Amino acid sequence: MEAVLTPNPYGERVSDELYAQASEHYEDKALATLTMAIGQVGFFTPLALIGKPLPGVAPAQQWR
Numbered sequence: 001m002e003a004v005l006t007p008n009p010y011g012e013r014v015s016d017e018l019y020a021q022a023s024e025h026y027e028d029k030a031l032a033t034l035t036m037a038i039g040q041v042g043f044f045t046p047l048a049l050i051g052k053p054l055p056g057v058a059p060a061q062q063w064r
Contacts, residue, residue, distance in 0.1 A: 022031060 026034060
């Protein structure tokens with residue numbers, strides 16, 4: 001996961017070796033689905049951190 005979320009200053013983010021290892025465990029459709037799921041989590045994680053939900057407090061009360 002870090003290979004996808006961390007920028008690589010040298011070009012490719014995922015090496016051919018890492019892709020070969022992943023493709024040993026997953027078929028093409030499953031690998032594409034996994035990539036999309038990781039992308040969705042990576043997109044919405046900063047939004048969840050910005051919101052800073054308070055444990056035990058209803059959402060309507062914490063925004064007053």
